Amino acid sequence: MRPEFHLTLPAEDGTGAFPVLPGFVTDVRPGTAGPYERLARVGRAAELAGMGGVLAPFDPAGQDSLIVAGALLRDSRHIRVAAEFHAGIATPVYAAKLSASLQRFSGDRLDWRLAVDLDPRVARSQGDFLEGAERYSRAEEFLTVAKGVWHEEDYGFAGRFYEVLGGGLLFPLSGRPFPRVQLSGTSTEALALSARHADLHVFDLADNLDAVIGELRALAGQAGRDLEYGLRLPVLAREDDGEARRDALRSWTLRSGAPETFPEPDPRTRLWHGFGGPGLVGSYESVAAAIRGYLDRGVSAFFLEVEPHLEETYRLGEHLLPLLAKEIHNAG
Amino acid sequence: MPVDFYWRMAMEGDQPSLRRKGSASRGGFVPDTAGALAPGIRDGRPDGYSHIDYLGEVARATETSGFVGALLPSFPHTDDPWAAAAALARETGTYRFMIAFQPGFLHPVQAARMTASLQLATGGRTVYNIVSGGGGPQQLWWGDKVDHDDRYTRTSEFLDVLKGVWHADGSYDYKGRFYQVEGGGLPASLAGQPFPEIFFSGSSKAAIEAAGRHADYYLSWLEPLPALAAKFDQVREHSAGIGRTPKFAVRLDVLARETEEEAWEEIRRGWAQPGPAATPAFIGLGDSVGWRRGQDLAADGNGAGEDDAHRVPEVSPNVWGGFHVLRAGPVFGLVGDYRQVAARLDELIGLGVEAFVLGGVPHLEEAYRVGAHVLPLLRGGVVAQEPLR
Numbered sequence: 001m002r003p004e005f006h007l008t009l010p011a012e013d014g015t016g017a018f019p020v021l022p023g024f025v026t027d028v029r030p031g032t033a034g035p036y037e038r039l040a041r042v043g044r045a046a047e048l049a050g051m052g053g054v055l056a057p058f059d060p061a062g063q064d065s066l067i068v069a070g071a072l073l074r075d076s077r078h079i080r081v082a083a084e085f086h087a088g089i090a091t092p093v094y095a096a097k098l099s100a101s102l103q104r105f106s107g108d109r110l111d112w113r114l115a116v117d118l119d120p121r122v123a124r125s126q127g128d129f130l131e132g133a134e135r136y137s138r139a140e141e142f143l144t145v146a147k148g149v150w151h152e153e154d155y156g157f158a159g160r161f162y163e164v165l166g167g168g169l170l171f172p173l174s175g176r177p178f179p180r181v182q183l184s185g186t187s188t189e190a191l192a193l194s195a196r197h198a199d200l201h202v203f204d205l206a207d208n209l210d211a212v213i214g215e216l217r218a219l220a221g222q223a224g225r226d227l228e229y230g231l232r233l234p235v236l237a238r239e240d241d242g243e244a245r246r247d248a249l250r251s252w253t254l255r256s257g258a259p260e261t262f263p264e265p266d267p268r269t270r271l272w273h274g275f276g277g278p279g280l281v282g283s284y285e286s287v288a289a290a291i292r293g294y295l296d297r298g299v300s301a302f303f304l305e306v307e308p309h310l311e312e313t314y315r316l317g318e319h320l321l322p323l324l325a326k327e328i329h330n331a332g
Numbered sequence: 333m334p335v336d337f338y339w340r341m342a343m344e345g346d347q348p349s350l351r352r353k354g355s356a357s358r359g360g361f362v363p364d365t366a367g368a369l370a371p372g373i374r375d376g377r378p379d380g381y382s383h384i385d386y387l388g389e390v391a392r393a394t395e396t397s398g399f400v401g402a403l404l405p406s407f408p409h410t411d412d413p414w415a416a417a418a419a420l421a422r423e424t425g426t427y428r429f430m431i432a433f434q435p436g437f438l439h440p441v442q443a444a445r446m447t448a449s450l451q452l453a454t455g456g457r458t459v460y461n462i463v464s465g466g467g468g469p470q471q472l473w474w475g476d477k478v479d480h481d482d483r484y485t486r487t488s489e490f491l492d493v494l495k496g497v498w499h500a501d502g503s504y505d506y507k508g509r510f511y512q513v514e515g516g517g518l519p520a521s522l523a524g525q526p527f528p529e530i531f532f533s534g535s536s537k538a539a540i541e542a543a544g545r546h547a548d549y550y551l552s553w554l555e556p557l558p559a560l561a562a563k564f565d566q567v568r569e570h571s572a573g574i575g576r577t578p579k580f581a582v583r584l585d586v587l588a589r590e591t592e593e594e595a596w597e598e599i600r601r602g603w604a605q606p607g608p609a610a611t612p613a614f615i616g617l618g619d620s621v622g623w624r625r626g627q628d629l630a631a632d633g634n635g636a637g638e639d640d641a642h643r644v645p646e647v648s649p650n651v652w653g654g655f656h657v658l659r660a661g662p663v664f665g666l667v668g669d670y671r672q673v674a675a676r677l678d679e680l681i682g683l684g685v686e687a688f689v690l691g692g693v694p695h696l697e698e699a700y701r702v703g704a705h706v707l708p709l710l711r712g713g714v715v716a717q718e719p720l721r
Contacts, residue, residue: 012521035521036422036453061519064442064449070418071453074384093475094437101415104360105384124514127441127493145475165472170409172360
């Protein structure tokens with residue numbers, strides 16, 4: 001299986017893109033495009049460092065992922081760009097049409113990450129009052145209709161949430177590959193939806209990977225489908241294990257102010273539970289070895305979470321990816 | 333009184349000229365045509381360019397030719413304006429993106445988020461063209477079953493929510509017929525941007541009523557001047573009733589050349605091409621009042637002879653109602669020499685028009701031409717004294 005590495009773009013963290021200079025220092029920098037300058041530089045880092053793609057998360061506190069995706073696709077040649085959104089933002093027809101243009105503009109490099117489960121309070125602030133299993137019913141219809149107008153002519157649909165008559169994208173918006181669909185979650189509803197609609201299902205390190213991959217593979221098989229499996233992967237890799245531990249400790253101390261509570265990375269699995277969840281900490285070689293382990297378990301896409309984004313992206317591109325060159329280039 | 337001149341972005345693909353009736357071979361819309369470009373063919377293979385590369389060239393031409401920006405229209409057969417604006421935001425400097433959209437297709441909270449993001453990406457260069465929809469089969473194609481007059485109610489609600497979320501100081505709540513929000517509002521990273529100017533389109537009574545409440549500009553397709561003046565009066569009258577003073581904008585194509593003969597020769601050659609009209613039939617099938625008005629008004633041509641068939645839709649000097657046949661889009665535009673076209677634009681300014689959306693085919697070269705030869709002749713509403721023809 002050919003591994004893919006995707007960079008998760010920074011969510012809004014309240015820090016500006018540019019340092020604030022003292023008033024007497026002549027400052028000719030444009031003041032307006034701040035967040036985009038930062039996102040554009042991180043996107044270019046992923047492109048130049050040889051990543052397979054980036055993920056623009058749905059971030060209620062930050063920039064809109066579709067606008068970000070449009071900008072980053074324009075600014076790159078190779079990376080895939082996944083825009084994460086929820087089904088309440090637009091009709092599936094409009095989402096499909098906007099995406100068809102992004103496919104045309106980018107040589108088919110757009111992915112959809114559909115966020116189904118949202119904190120109900122966040123959802124209501126976005127004007128979306130649907131809760132629980134209903135959200136999966138709507139997501140199912142949303143993907144069905146979006147794919148319907150994408151692939152079919154004179155498409156009709158009448159469901160609980162959507163209705164279309166005489167639909168179907170017109171040439172030349174028609175005929176491109178549908179955005180690769182990424183989904184996540186481990187609930188019964190989440191796995192059932194993925195079995196029918198996902199091209200790539202993204203798990204967490206905290207999940208019981210072998211069990212959920214097995215379950216989803218079986219469900220997808222019943223639906224006559226095959227999909228790929230991904231993993232959200234916070235990572236901190238350095239020249240050697242000692243240096244990695246030192247920087248993990250520094251980051252822990254910065255955030256918690258309590259170095260004495262530092263959780264030690266597991267020397268065998270390289271798992272470290274200090275990212276706010278589990279992730280990998282270690283030398284480039286040991287992190288690469290851990291990634292090979294996940295490859296063996298059927299995971300092929302890794303959504304890297306790193307900080308600071310630009311510097312760590314170049315670092316991983318220069319030091320970690322070359323160790324996995326054999327897997328990247330030789331996979332069937 | 334300053335007048336804003338917008339150009340147009342051909343989201344439907346561009347033709348090499350009006351002579352190539354309906355053949356939008358720039359931007360991948362007619363891929364097998366010889367000379368098609370963006371994408372084009374190099375060494376027997378696609379050259380890797382796409383419509384957005386051409387749109388970027390048109391945007392830069394627009395920017396340097398004296399236009400403040402352009403309208404990015406949205407129809408079933410076009411590329412999407414939000415996608416294009418996001419892509420081109422960072423490679424333009426002053427260009428304002430007038431994004432056409434129908435309120436039903438995006439949730440107003442999402443529209444607020446996308447707009448605020450785009451405002452940040454462009455430094456506040458987003459403008460809205462809000463369209464409530466042509467109706468009929470086209471509306472169901474979009475998956476929208478709300479009927480004509482209700483669509484304007486929804487548009488009003490949509491704009492209430494969009495503005496509510498945009499300006500919310502703290503937590504915004506709304507409960508209407510179409511939308512509901514609880515604890516909404518833009519996050520700090522998106523808040524505080526200027527709210528886009530609104531160009532409102534629609535010719536029906538329901539549209540004019542909705543425009544009265546929300547529009548900065550009432551945008552109409554060009555019609556014969558008396559009809560247009562009457563329409564403006566109707567909008568003025570209605571707006572006065574609710575204590576608002578509307579501004580007017582007109583969208584029209586221009587075909588301007590060094591000489592009048594040269595201009596009409598372009599039209600004649602396009603008109604002589606066989607084949608169906610360039611405007612997709614279903615654009616006219618809906619319940620759009622503006623479209624029906626245009627078709628009806630163009631039927632009152634000047635009764636020219638057989639050789640001059642292409643002059644039949646010339647309803648008054650230089651006002652020609654056949655553009656929809658030669659390229660996808662509305663009916664009326666101006667045809668003439670540079671001086672005549674400038675004088676007609678001055679007449680429109682005299683009617684109270686404060687913003688124009690001009691277009692011309694091909695949009696790249698014609699942006700340069702109109703910027704170089706027509707805009708400099710404008711006098712700001714003072715109509716020329718000498719006879720024009």
